[in-house]
Amino acid sequence: MYTMKIRNGISISAASMLGKREQQQDFYVSRQLPDRTIAIVCDGMGGLNGGSVASRHAAEILLHDMENVSPEADMHEFFRMELEKLDDEIYGLKNPDGSRMGAGTTIVSVLLFDNYLYWFSVGDSKLFYYRKQEMYCVTREHNYAMKLNALREEKQISEEKYKSEVLKGEQLISYLGMGMAELFDGNYSPFLVEKGDKILLCTDGLYRSVSQQEIKNILQLPETTEKLCMRLEKTVNSKNVRNQDNATWIILQRIGEGI
Numbered sequence: 001m002y003t004m005k006i007r008n009g010i011s012i013s014a015a016s017m018l019g020k021r022e023q024q025q026d027f028y029v030s031r032q033l034p035d036r037t038i039a040i041v042c043d044g045m046g047g048l049n050g051g052s053v054a055s056r057h058a059a060e061i062l063l064h065d066m067e068n069v070s071p072e073a074d075m076h077e078f079f080r081m082e083l084e085k086l087d088d089e090i091y092g093l094k095n096p097d098g099s100r101m102g103a104g105t106t107i108v109s110v111l112l113f114d115n116y117l118y119w120f121s122v123g124d125s126k127l128f129y130y131r132k133q134e135m136y137c138v139t140r141e142h143n144y145a146m147k148l149n150a151l152r153e154e155k156q157i158s159e160e161k162y163k164s165e166v167l168k169g170e171q172l173i174s175y176l177g178m179g180m181a182e183l184f185d186g187n188y189s190p191f192l193v194e195k196g197d198k199i200l201l202c203t204d205g206l207y208r209s210v211s212q213q214e215i216k217n218i219l220q221l222p223e224t225t226e227k228l229c230m231r232l233e234k235t236v237n238s239k240n241v242r243n244q245d246n247a248t249w250i251i252l253q254r255i256g257e258g259i
Contacts, residue, residue, distance in 0.1 A: 004226040007032035009195075009256045010112065012039060013225035015233050019205055019244040025051030026203050026248035027059050031067065037112040038066045039250045043125050043203040045175070046103030054090045054103035058176050061089060062109060062120075071113045079120045079186035083176075086122075090177030104177030108139060108201045110252065116190035117199070122183065123175040126207055128215060130198040135216040141204075142183045145169030198228075198253045205247030206232065209239045225251040 004013045010032065018024050025044035031037070040059045044051025062082060069078055086107070093101040106123025119127050124141040140146060148166055151157040157165075174183035193199075198219050207215065210232065218231045228251050236247055 013229045014250040015229040016248040027055035040109040041201040044105040050103030054105040087181040091179045104175045120186045128200040130219040142174035144171040202249035205245035
């Protein structure tokens with residue numbers, strides 16, 4: 001679970017917890033090739049094993065495509081096309097009897113070409129970026145609350161209506177498998193990763209139990225990615241949340257030049 005891999009000057013470790021659910025529907029994968037590093041985390045949803053099928057299927061397709069995309073490609077256009085492809089693939093999943101599975105999944109991922117980072121996300125899984133004692137969440141939660149907040153800022157919804165509707169704020173408005181998904185996050189230009197920078201990809205089972213300040217406090221420790229993963233798991237367990245969701249995360253850190 002905590003095995004640390006180092007290549008291209010990037011250290012990677014990952015962890016996944018079942019929480020208090022009957023099934024683990026999260027899925028993660030990482031790959032380090034001579035010219036690139038890939039990490040993907042998915043949080044599946046759907047009855048029976050639908051969520052686990054959706055999360056694995058989406059991650060494996062994106063992994064294959066990220067392994068083969070050219071460093072010279074228009075990455076934002078690549079992500080837009082992946083959104084359509086993955087949404088169609090997951091929407092079309094079938095049960096053994098031929099009926100539509102009705103499963104879905106979130107996805108958050110990073111692709112590094114040498115020191116240059118691209119990210120792609122759909123849904124409410126998150127990417128946190130830590131650099132020099134500062135941490136930023138570079139992705140959005142594609143949920144109803146995001147839509148309500150936009151309406152509120154534009155004064156297109158009353159305060160009374162907002163307060164009643166925001167109770168449903170965690171409902172996703174974009175995820176893979178919904179059909180005609182449109183919202184995604186991805187950068188147009190590569191982001192330069194510096195030595196010491198840390199990247200955390202995680203499902204909501206982590207950040208809804210552990211505060212952003214607690215996550216930052218852990219990431220700023222001068223420890224290996226493996227030990228940081230262990231600290232995050234201990235922190236989740238210490239919360240003893242009654243309905244603890246599945247939680248999955250990957251930590252990447254640039255520790256030097258290509259190795």
